[in-house]
Amino acid sequence: MKRNILPAIGLVVGVGLIISAMASNGELxxxxxxPSLIITLFGSFSALLISFPLNTLKKVPALLKMLMFxxxxxxxxxxxxxxxLAKKSRTEGILAIENEIKELDNSVLVYGLEMVVDGTDIDTIDEILNVELxxxxxxxSIGQQVFLKWGEYAPAFGMIGTLIGLIAMLGDLQDPSLIGTGMATALLTTFYGSFLANMVFLPIAKNLEIQTANELKTNEMIIEGVLALQRGDNPRIIEQKLQSFLSQSDQKKKEAKTAVSVTEEFAG
Known part of the structure; x- marks a missing residue:
């Protein structure tokens, strides 16, 4: 796991800009x-309690940890x-990689290679690994849905709070001097709802979506490698096939690294 401080930086910068704008227009x-904050935050969370099972909501702290790591x-x-591993199995036999499998830390790769060593047929391996995928x-996707829904509910409850404030204000118009203050207080819930949705909940959902896409792409690459190894494909062909899963920047780094290695070999 690698520490990811960008979400924290983005949140601090975003909140700082909003507070700066607020301070420039009067007292914070x-x-x-x-009450406006309670209606917006806890009201939207109450809607989550209705929308999702408790076991799902218990995973929220773990999802926030994924955001930072x-x-x-x-x-x-x-x-x-x-x-x-493909080269070793080709020269020494598939059982030769059994001890090295135990040292790997990628669970999908370990699971797939163990089935290869056990002699499981390729169709079964493909089916099992794709079910795991x-x-x-x-x-x-459950984690993404939680924060996406929270991002939808927060502005809605902000509007509910605003409507409550407006009803209370319009119900008592005996003192016109209080209308401005009442209107400002009523609009705060709309502000809180928009802030929480667009600064917190929706960005978290997007971050989790991107992490999921990256993990799934990596697992697809692993499955392709495991199946190729089971088929007994040439290790060079396996490597070339898996290179297609790399991003353009990673491919350029690979090419640069290869060029440096060739240069050093000739220089040596």
Missing amino acids: SRFFDG TPDDDRQALIETITH EQTEDRH
């Missing part, structure tokens, strides 16, 4: 109202590992 205390998704290292996607 004018922008705080306890991203998986070490080094596809190039995985390609090198799979290629190495679908289960991973389902687990991650």
Whole structure:
């Protein structure tokens, strides 16, 4: 796992800009109202309690941890590992890689290679690993849905709070001097709802979506490598096939690294 400080930086910068804009328009205390915040935050959370099972909501702290710690998704290292194992199995036999499998830390790769060593047929391996891929996607999509829904509910409850404030204000118009203050207080819930949705909940959902897409792409690459190894494909062909899963920047780094290695070899 690698620490990811960008979400924290983005949140601090975003909140800082909003507070700066608020401070330039008067006292900050004018922008705080306890009941408005309670209606927006806890009201939207109450809607989540209705929308999702409790077991799903219990996973929210773990999802927030994923936001700050991203998986070490080094596809190039995985390609090198799979290629190495393919070469060894081709020269020494498939059982020769059994001990090395135990040292790997990628659960999908370990699971697939164990089935290869056990002699499981390729169709069964393909089916089992793809089911595992679908289960991973389902687990991650639940987290995305929680924050997407929270991002939808927060502005809605902000509007509800505004309507409550306006009804209370319009119900008592005996003192016209209080209309401005009442209107400002009523609009605070709309502000809180928009802020929480667009600064917190929706960005978290997008971050989790991107992490899921990256993990699924990596797992697809691993499955392709495991199946190629089971078929007994040439290690060089396996490596070239898996290279297609790398991003353009990673491919350029690979090419640069290869060029440096060739230069050093000739120089030596």
